[in-house]
Amino acid sequence: MAEALLQVRGLTRRFGGLVATDRLDLDIGQGETHAIIGPNGAGKTTLIAQLAGDLRSDAGAVRFAGEDITRLSAPARSLRGLARSFQITSIFPDFTTLDNVALAVQAHAGHSFRFWRPARREPALREPARAILAQVGLAGRADVRAASLAHGEQRQLEIAMALATGPRLLLLDEPVAGMGLDESQRMIRFLASVKGRLTIVLVEHDMDAVFALADRISVLVYGRIIATGTPEAIRANAEVRQAYLGEDAVA
Amino acid sequence: MTSRARPLVLGLGLVALAAVPPVGGLLNQPFYVDLVRRVMIFAIAALSLDLILGYGGMVSFGHAAYLGIGAYAVGILAHHGIHNGVLQWSLAIAASMAVALVIGAVSIRTSGVYFIMITLAFTQMLYYLGISIEEYGGDDGMRLAVRSQFPGPLDLQNGTVFYYVVLAILLLFLVLAHRLIAARFGMVIRAARSNEARTRAIGFSPYRYKLMAFTLAGAMCGLAGALLVNHTEYLTPEFMHWTRSGEIMFMVILGGMGTLVGPVLGAFAFLLLENLLSGWTAHWQIIFGPLLILVVLYAKRGLFGLLPGGGPRDG
Numbered sequence: 152m153a154e155a156l157l158q159v160r161g162l163t164r165r166f167g168g169l170v171a172t173d174r175l176d177l178d179i180g181q182g183e184t185h186a187i188i189g190p191n192g193a194g195k196t197t198l199i200a201q202l203a204g205d206l207r208s209d210a211g212a213v214r215f216a217g218e219d220i221t222r223l224s225a226p227a228r229s230l231r232g233l234a235r236s237f238q239i240t241s242i243f244p245d246f247t248t249l250d251n252v253a254l255a256v257q258a259h260a261g262h263s264f265r266f267w268r269p270a271r272r273e274p275a276l277r278e279p280a281r282a283i284l285a286q287v288g289l290a291g292r293a294d295v296r297a298a299s300l301a302h303g304e305q306r307q308l309e310i311a312m313a314l315a316t317g318p319r320l321l322l323l324d325e326p327v328a329g330m331g332l333d334e335s336q337r338m339i340r341f342l343a344s345v346k347g348r349l350t351i352v353l354v355e356h357d358m359d360a361v362f363a364l365a366d367r368i369s370v371l372v373y374g375r376i377i378a379t380g381t382p383e384a385i386r387a388n389a390e391v392r393q394a395y396l397g398e399d400a401v402a
Numbered sequence: 403m404t405s406r407a408r409p410l411v412l413g414l415g416l417v418a419l420a421a422v423p424p425v426g427g428l429l430n431q432p433f434y435v436d437l438v439r440r441v442m443i444f445a446i447a448a449l450s451l452d453l454i455l456g457y458g459g460m461v462s463f464g465h466a467a468y469l470g471i472g473a474y475a476v477g478i479l480a481h482h483g484i485h486n487g488v489l490q491w492s493l494a495i496a497a498s499m500a501v502a503l504v505i506g507a508v509s510i511r512t513s514g515v516y517f518i519m520i521t522l523a524f525t526q527m528l529y530y531l532g533i534s535i536e537e538y539g540g541d542d543g544m545r546l547a548v549r550s551q552f553p554g555p556l557d558l559q560n561g562t563v564f565y566y567v568v569l570a571i572l573l574l575f576l577v578l579a580h581r582l583i584a585a586r587f588g589m590v591i592r593a594a595r596s597n598e599a600r601t602r603a604i605g606f607s608p609y610r611y612k613l614m615a616f617t618l619a620g621a622m623c624g625l626a627g628a629l630l631v632n633h634t635e636y637l638t639p640e641f642m643h644w645t646r647s648g649e650i651m652f653m654v655i656l657g658g659m660g661t662l663v664g665p666v667l668g669a670f671a672f673l674l675l676e677n678l679l680s681g682w683t684a685h686w687q688i689i690f691g692p693l694l695i696l697v698v699l700y701a702k703r704g705l706f707g708l709l710p711g712g713g714p715r716d717g
């Protein structure tokens with residue numbers, strides 16, 4: 152078998168006495184959509200932050216595309232093709248929607264020690280950004296201040312910014328959290344449309360999203376993965392049911 | 403957005419500034435030429451602070467350091483008989499750039515209160531250095547025998563010529579800053595101010611951009627220092643006193659952080675009020691405090707926000 156795109160070995164993170172990520176191993180194959188589920192406080196966001204380079208790890212190693220990235224900063228990882236979205240929406244509120252995405256394009260378009268030409272008039276930044284806004288369904292909102300977007304639209308913008316970096320691996324932290332039913336179904340359809348072209352690590356509480364999108368699912372409890380398998384296998388796993396899913400989710 | 407009103411307001415402001423020397427001459431009030439020249443010098447300093455404070459989110463509480471370095475560069479060279487303006491001003495810019503690079507390299511690794519304290523501490527060090535060097539006047543300072551000398555008609559000894567030189571430099575910096583903040587570079591530092599974690603997540607390393615902004619602002623303020631010592635014709639460590647840093651910050655906040663015209667308005671309002679009130683009562687600063695509080699509470703974008711075209715923050 153070819154080397155997995157992302158290989159995590161023995162990854163650990165402590166907050167004081169609390170072990171938020173506990174010697175965690177994980178392999179994500181090229182093109183795979185891998186859901187990570189688990190109860191509140193299981194360590195899902197901590198894991199995403201460690202993978203994205205926002206949070207230092209106390210032990211363990213992360214390899215991405217054959218390279219050891221354990222010590223790389225978040226921007227260095229972004230430049231290598233790792234993109235994340237945030238559970239708690241994280242955008243540039245005073246900039247327009249299009250600016251937000253164009254900034255993500257700019258970050259991957261060479262250095263920014265350019266002092267004269269207005270960035271908002273650079274087609275090389277604006278056109279790719281517009282195309283991505285159209286993809287996620289925000290084209291009509293391009294020139295609105297991001298702060299005045301509705302919650303669901305801001306969640307879409309999160310994804311658009313991640314996509315604009317041209318990633319190989321998307322780390323999504325609860326992309327449909329707080330969305331209405333319609334919105335979340337649109338988001339799930341959208342993610343289904345990019346699935347396969349991109350490798351996705353999907354942290355999500357919404358089981359509809361998980362079962363609609365995931366090729367494999369890992370269940371995280373107290374910083375450890377207690378089970379990994381296909382959606383069917385996870386559904387059938389008694390330990391998982393007890394730890395997390397609850398009887399109604401199994402119906 | 404009333405973007406059509408903006409060029410009109412700016413044009414009127416420019417005409418007014420250009421008209422100060424002839425009108426002052428007509429009314430036989432050279433004092434006003436002097437005052438407005440001082441205002442414009444501080445406007446340059448305030449504009450440079452606004453680049454890092456308003457656009458870059460770096461609360462530098464030591465910006466007077468560069469005013470002092472620029473002034474000392476001119477004063478020291480003059481003291482040793484070098485009056486060539488090109489040399490003096492180049493040294494002023496280079497020295498303040500170098501110091502800003504060092505201070506920035508240390509302080510930008512921190513944030514919040516630590517950033518404020520480190521920038522303040524560095525400036526205090528320079529202030530005490532200025533006080534302790536007797537050769538250059540120490541505590542008392544020293545007179546600048548002649549103003550910086552330039553070839554041709556640029557005779558700064560002539561107050562009107564000097565006035566227009568300062569005005570030209572202010573305009574040049576306004577244009578440069580206007581381009582810079584809208585260019586890729588400006589977008590990065592504004593993004594980092596707005597949301598540093600997001601900026602890093604999309605692939606920027608903000609440190610190097612913030613450091614560059616900090617260094618450029620230092621250079622700009624260093625030139626303001628060179629102008630200031632020519633204006634006062636007196637070199638004193640008071641240029642670097644921490645209250646001076648506070649005053650420059652006051653101008654920026656009063657005029658409108660994160661705007662280009664704001665610092666100019668702020669410098670005007672501050673120095674004119676100071677002038678007016680200090681002729682009235684020795685305790686004029688008591689009136690300033692509440693004024694700043696009112697501006698912070700009720701005019702989020704300072705005086706600029708009250709102008710036509712002074713819309714909400716754009717990134």
Ligand SMILES: Nc1ncnc2c1ncn2[C@@H]1O[C@H](COP(=O)(O)OP(=O)(O)OP(=O)(O)O)[C@@H](O)[C@H]1O
Pocket residue numbers: 166169171189190191192193194195196197198238
């Ligand atoms: N910065 C921090 N300092 C201290 N403890 C933290 C910190 N971040 C997370 N924790 C703790 O680590 C554990 C894992 O938190 P994390 O946010 O990763 O959980 P999660 O699985 O994402 O939960 P949720 O489903 O609610 O988003 C929790 O007990 C949390 O309180």
Ligand SMILES: [Mg+2]
Pocket residue numbers: 195196197238
């Ligand atoms: Mg979480």
